[in-house]
Amino acid sequence: MICLGIEGTAHSIGVGVVKDVKGKCKVLSNLIKTYKPEKGGIHPREAANHHGLHIAALIRDSVQQAAVNISAVDLVSFSQGPGLGPCLRTVATAARALSLSLEKPLIGVNHCVAHLEIGRGTIHECTDPVLLYVSGANTQVIAFAEGKYRVFGETLDVGIGNCLDKFGRTLGLEFPCGPRIEQLSERGTLYLPLPYSIKGMDIAFSGLLTSAEEYVRKGHPVEDVCYSLQETSFAMLTEVTERAMAHTEKQEVLLGGGVASNQRLRIMVETMATARGASFFVPRKELCVDNGAMIAWLGLVMYASGVRMSLDESVINQRFRTDMVEVTWRD
């Protein structure tokens, strides 16, 4: 079975084509275009316009790169939520149009669950992980329990990527700020204490962000502040992930989301996993960030397990929570 998936929950529009090979995911193509605001954060309408502008060409190029005939596509899937309304609507409209014109079934999928399933689908040994999903808007610790993907811990205010971006903007860095903060932090030497805010398995970043900005305002070297910001926030993330692993008694950890590209975070989570005797997995970079292949793969997995979606049910949901998905494809 071959599925074409369209992702567009936030700043990226992606189209991927995947194929099922003995229950594992073979990515045939996975093209992404990212909207970059001239200043400030994402403007939802501008992002949606950006997606609308590129979507047709991306579908064409993605099918071409996959080296399949468009008629060989068996299923069309799209990111139904959570995300920015205008972006979701643009993508849903394109997916519906494609499904109708190809006369192939349509399926809407949960973006957060897709981040987890692409790990299970593309990494052989990864079967039952705790996912640390770290992106701009989302920071969640997700694992399968009692028939659903449940959120064991999450941010109580902003996502970690958003926290890094907000801090980066005060330094005048370009969006996305994470990679630049990572570079700066490598030259940091002095640890400046920052609020370490863990509540059960939940975390909060706003106090830490304010304190970090305060250090900059007081004239501390930017490198030291970046270093301290990363060390503190990533230690919090690693700690809640470990708590979820202990709580669920799972032996695998998977990283996902754009911030999973950060080398320091990878090392910290891997060190934690190794000390617990657990396995550590991280998908290839283009499968960590928002992408169409993960949407295609989850659509395929759901369809194969018997899930069907009518046109009426394909309405988008900006607040589509991870634990709202009935997981029909796992025991």
Added chain:
Amino acid sequence: MTKNILYRGAEAEIHLATYMGRTVVQKQRVVKRYRIKELDSWLIASRTKEEAKLMTEARSYGVSVPIIYDVDLAGGIITMEYVAGQRIKDILNTMEHQTRKEICRNIGRNIARLHNHDIIHGDITTSNMILLQDRIYFIDFGLGCKNSELEAKGVDLHVLMEAFESTHSKYSSCFQDVFSGYSERYDGDASLVKLKIEDIVRRGRYR
């Protein structure tokens, strides 16, 4: 002193040991190599200290907690009474309906006793409660603090609500039972705490 490991948690190892002739539990916070030393040492010492303080205080307000025998800040070790009961997490799903209801109410009453004195447990989950005979022992105050704000009490209860949703999802009324027990004993206005919890839920992503 002999040691054998009882449980390996996320941040600490629980050993069964002998201390001055009695069987005791030693909670030892372990060094986490993933975080830098400055942060690690500070977290271990401050959490050990805070935990011991809160446990002693909670006990004085009538909440069952293990008796503390010794605290070693630098080593991150608390030596305490061994409570040979069962974790609520392990037995809640299989117990009889009426018993479960009563246990949940009892949990609520105890949380109210803590909150009446501004003790925030910080990690109220069913893994952190032990049932021995008819008493519920609260353990692991490692993320606790003293805080009189409604927000802190709301977040404290919200953690338990999430634990019920993820671990005891078949018994959706559990949290209501906890809250009814809480309302019985809470000295302040419990309806304000309830509103605060609803506020915290809505604040969560995609609610």
